Amino acid sequence: MPEPLLEVRDLKVHFPTEDGLVKAVDGVSFTLQPGETLGVVGESGSGKSVTFLTVMGLVTADQAVIEGEVLFRGQDLLKLPKDEMRNIRGSKISMIFQDPMTSLHPFYKVGYQIAEAIRTHKDVSKREAHDQAVEMLRKVGIPKPEERANQYPHEFSGGMRQRAMIGMALSLNPDMLVADEPTTALDVTVQAQILDLIDRLKDEFNASVVVITHDLGVVAEHCDDIQVMYAGKVVEFGDRRDIYYGPHHPYTWGLLGSISRLDSTSKERLQPIKGLPPSLIFVPPGCAFHPRCPYTFDRCRTEVPQLLPVDGHHASACHLSLADKERILHEQVMVRR
């Protein structure tokens, strides 16, 4: 087993606020292998974005209480001084965000913004950086990149802006790209293009990719492993087949049940998960999901379930016995497919 690119161990990120301590991330552990695509799925407030903002160093000890370890190629990023972290940010680990319209500075040309990223980390001339920026625009499939580099973000379409963001993130050949809801703000047709682009570039640039999304449909085709998060914790982890064909957590069952499918013949309505996401200040005791879980029993209300292996590297955090899970899976979840 090669050394993982990223290993997060028991990461906790708690924000002190006037209303109380917001436990955005509460004990998250996972690994990311080189060359793999990890999908991180969960509702808003599950902690998926904050986890990676913390990995990137965009959430700092000034703003939150951070515990745990974030080992990038064996080095704990949480212990790095700020300027060393800045060297890594943007060049070894890059991140792109949800809304490309607001993520690019409206007053600077697109080519300039990409060149700026390049010149921050590499000692090249303005001319050279600009040429590289144009080349990146070409690589992400933007036609007439020389012209486009001299345009402003508002002159680009939504899909093109996201492509430009991807180009900017990959311009320094990072080892890891984190895409936080990269397609949520885009049209459905453009979504597919962007995800395909990320796949293609991942191979070309030999990078690992993390796709953060609330949409299980998005990760289906593009992710090797999937991590399901809820209320600041990982509730299930597994590869694509495990999660889609053999999920072992009521929350994942709920997520899958709420996807609409082209091939569904029944006229059943979509099944949303009952209830609302929990407050991260007053997290329900025991299993955080228990107030919304149709299979909850006594133990769920008192004891926090640990992430335990099911099979291979498939793991789930639920008190239901394996036998019960298998049963429910076949009787209730798979039947609906």
Add this chain to the structure above:
Amino acid sequence: MGRYIVRRLLWVVFVLLITTLITFLIFFVLPATDPATNLAGRQPTKELVAEVRHQFGLDKPLVVQIGLFYKRVFMGDEYGWPGLGFSFVTRSALRPIIIQRLAVTMQLALGAAVMWLLLGIPIGILSALRPKSIFDRLAMGFALIGVSAPVFFLGPLFLYIFWYKLRWAPGSGYYSIGQFGIGTWASHFLMPWIVLALLYAAFYARMTRANLIETMGQDYIRTARAKGLSERRVVFKHGLRGSLTPVVTMFGLDLGGLLGGAIITESVFNLPGIGQYALKSVYAWDLYAILDVTLIAGFFITFANLVVDIVYAFLDPRVRYS
């Protein structure tokens, strides 16, 4: 853009026409007082008053009077261009008087402008970068005082404390560079500059702070940090650049307004600027002086509006004038 500018310039002319017309109505048409009577000397005879009225051109029909005024402004008169006529009080050309007074107002306005920019904006930036800190609270407290305390209060207060009691500052009055040298000139302008600048500095500190705080919360700031840019670059090249645009706009408008005359400051500190002159002219019924001052002030304000809009298009590439 060219067509836009031409359109706006025509609008400037139009606005000035209307403003002067309204001023004309207020001072030439409506009042019961007859300036000729006031300015014809002590206990003038009816013939003398009529003679003075004729000299002042007040016996002509009103339409002709205003028409002649506009003609003068555009074409110039015997005193030069633009034709500003003559003063009823001094019976001499208004043009040199107004130019001289404008120069004094400009010195006041520009000096104060430099001060309030240098004072207000850095305070606003520092406050925005450390919100709710002691510095921020003190700075915004100062800003509240500056915004609330009017010039006619601060001015005499400063004069009393710094000139009368402490003898630190020289008294009021204008001492030109040419005659008295830079030292005297500057020392007499110091208090008026400060008093005038305090008000605006407070405004600008608050505005810069609010704009910068809002800008620093934008997504593109997060992107800038994610690229690994230094915090200084993030704040100045990305944050400030986004938040100063409205400040630049405000500055243009404020300066334009001030160039029309800072009446109260000039009066308190006895500076012979165009604002003080406006007041004097109104008291003295120096009608054409009133019209001229209105014209000049109106011009600066509307022109500043135009300049500011054009500058905005350069600062914000999303704005395009067809």
